[in-house]
Amino acid sequence: MSRNTFRSVLVASAAVGLAAGVATVPAGAAPPPTRQAAFAAAAAEFGVPESVLLGVSYLESRWNTNGGTPSTSAGYGPMHLTDVVAANAGAGTHHDDGLEDARGDSARPALLPHQAQPDDVSSPSLRTVDVAARLTGVDTATLRSDPVQNIRGGAALLADYQRALGVPGSAPADWYGAVARYSGAQDTGSASAFANEVFATINEGVDRVTDDGQRVRLAPTAVSPNTGQVNRLGLRTTRAGEAECPASLGCEWLPAPYEQYGPGSTDYGNHDLGNRPGAQKIDYIVIHDTEGSYATTLNQIQDPTYVSWNYTLRSSDGHIAQHVKAKDVAWHAGNWYINAKAIGLEHEGFAAQGTWFTEALYRTSAKLVGYLAAKYGVPLDRQHILGHDNVPGTLPSTVRGMHWDPGPYWDWAHYFDLLHAPFRSTGTPLTGLVTVRPNYEKNTLPFIGCDAAGQPCPARGSTSVVLRTEPRDDAPQLVDLGLHPDGTPGTMVVSDHSSRAETGQTFAIAERRAGWVAVWYLGQKGWFHSADAIWSLGFVATPKKGRDSIPVYGRAYPEAAAYPAGIPVQAVTPLQYSLLAGQEYAVGAITSSEYYWAVTYDASNHTVVRGQMKYLEVQFGHRVAFVNLDDVDVRLSFL
Template structure:
């Protein structure tokens, strides 16, 4: 677009925004592409740079102009922490004991503490308002003005560097500063991703139906500019990360805090994978700011996780070595065989995640999966909401993050392991795969109990008792012991399946497919699925029902005399004759005994003869004894 035309368009947009020109106000709204071109021309930002930065923040989506998990609004992710209403953390909600080891006293929930919201990266909308003359509320709610605000910030950052150039290559420093990163590694990683996006090009339709294109352009950016931003140099130290990510080592404390050998925290020393195979990576959402989350991990009396990822730029801090066991998933069997990643987010209504964080998270998970030979599928890459309760009494208190707005399909695309059909309607398995952008489910309770959530894409499908949209949802006796059906409450996944999860087909009818789920048939639209093939588990002939477990512990005879036997307790569900469930993996029975300070005391792995199958039993995975089931190809 010629500069004169872009300036005229930008002026018209600005005038319409403040209500000064009836003619401009009555004109057809500009396209998203036009808005980027106009803002770039108005503030002298290369259009490719503006598009690239916006893509790394939001993929050009509006997300209903609701806040991200780090208080960012709109295509340019302008932040306004006051409007986003920071709250407590999900670690303080419910009754889950993050350690999940019944051999030790439970780590009790805490009173929520105030979030640290002082970081400048949480207040960029205010700075953009001063630069554009547009009030903060409009910058939060109007995509066109939001884009103008982002362009104004980029232009200011360029001026602050004293660089005067129209060449995209000379905007590396301004892009790095836009990330909000406080260290050179993360700022550079963000800028590298932006310029990689410019080089590759992108062509997509946004969540609100806008077609936007960034033409591929070869650029060799001036990466030395990042050293002029006055940022600290983060030290990778002992961090276990890909070399090109801006990781740092911020160790969690392993220390005693009381008189007893069991009064210690906040993780356990181990020697994985030599002593136990690492089978899982668990995805969490902090529901607290990055700085607040780092303060939590420093507390030896609290819980722990292996990595924290910052939303604005994807920066990664590691706290617990992969060889050691962090206390994060609420299930000791899973904790002993998992690595936990916490992704920054703090407001209850902040329910979308930045592209920058998706990308660094995917790079980290890909690295860990390759290092520890963890398959890239939804049987091994779990959300916290997919981790089972350990025994019946713990099921209801398990956490539900990262929730129905984490885009699993996009995440696995970034992992280079996309969900693709491997079967036909006759091969017996189905993988949940709705269209994220258009799959806008009527959840409630994002901000106020019972009140509708803003319309936005979701990774979930709701299961019904019959093949019709008004049929009741299924019953989850763990979440609703009174037998009432599931609800549309955002945290109620009683009757909900997630993208990438694979279930055994029970029946098909009129464009609907039924799957076996928590001992029931659950129906959803075939259009929201792809066909798969694999193995299923079904009760052995003559067995009316078999027990389902939340942990794969050994039989009593496997325990040495000096180690108390851990009960093998079934959950409150039934797996009935004739039902089939998708098999995720086969696993030995193991219990990691680590109840005292210092690994050299009596930490030991107890192994039994019993073997278990992990199955996709409901929203969460579960385990069944191999001796209780027949395993067969899904198409038999």
């Protein structure tokens, strides 16, 4: 089909879209190339079933443009055409930056970051825009930035993959192999998992408005694809091995090394052996963003002198690699108490611009987390499914160096929808709690420093709300003494979450005014628009009567008397914050005091120390914190 014919199809398809209520135009004006029309025209031009083209695009981008910025796996536009060079892929990860000791155990020397090796960016899956340019005759810059041409490029790629398979026919069921190849997966399990999600989407149908206001619909269509085609792609068989995840996700087992590397029994890595959940309950799942490539992240996890995490997820296709068994303790969250009771998931990401996560990544991550949560009894809420940015510092000295991933662009609301645990109102304005819930795609906050210090970030949807000292948009932000010891207010620097709340977090209401709500946050009243929240019901904690203030802790360690001979007492040290009389904080959970003594390579002397003290996890600021149960009164939020 010529470009002129393509334009004719595009205009005709746009007219159909207008008749269906997709868009409106002034009388007499030429209809705009709607997103729906662009898909229809590209499908016709390259002979790709329209449902297949829509399904692939949805699993990559949900049909969004994301403001022309690259995804966390260097993909652009609705079809996620990859260009790793243009995306400015970095060599490092967030483990290379800052002062956080990922192990977070005061009984051992700090394990500080070191620089990763540069990426190998030669993989064809990271430069699909070049192939699309050759097939369409459109330059790579246009393919990255123009949604219509981006969709054409994706359709051309799918058609090229279909021709290579030598499969005739236009029925969607015959395109399973081409869809699997489009994922960029290198193994059969991940390619199949991606294609299965695409065809599940085709069968279920989708109807949504994109981030730039385009109404797109994929009508439900019953399709039973020829799944055997994946065996003709020349991919390696998935190395499932001992991976702990649903078989449908195509996980592989790439173990992290547990070995000695120095002269002493304390020089070993890069995780600790354990016996969870028998010895310790798994209470948390921590969501990380690598801020680096999948390849770099795998290189780091193979280093016995370095840190570890349980799973790595690739953005382009959602592929999952497991490195540390759930029974063992990985070194990832910067807080030993959390590490000992958590499973850590690293999600591939680049440290360039305001990046976005693919739908394939969100879906496989949600399926993995749902599986793990059900297996280990982890509640599906934001008190137990934490971002790394929600994990508290262990001591006053460590608060400032804690990492802030996955950052304000991780779509928590969509993620919990995929977990089948959506954030819904459980109360009224009078029930005492509020859950943060802005409209992600319309919530474009003026962050700075995504790509360069002081420079505005690309305008993108965000999961955050900014808290103010008064109910007005120009009021100062709150003060976080942990991040700003000099007492200066928070800023709009993308990494500075000192005065921000995140979607799904629940806070105690301090005051309400027309269109605004104030919550208790780090000992202060923080105001934000009530339209960005839903009302909730639950329990709150406040200092016991007669107490002016009570201490706040970053870990729930036992009292000194609980430690047996030979195991040094770990100090129960308050953070630099206080919970003041008259203030209330939402209760996430009650937890026993525990400390996992694991400082030698020989795991036979590892010991779980349990105390009589009980703690409450509370939503104290952007991060959760702990208070001694004996220090507080707990009541229903509406009393």
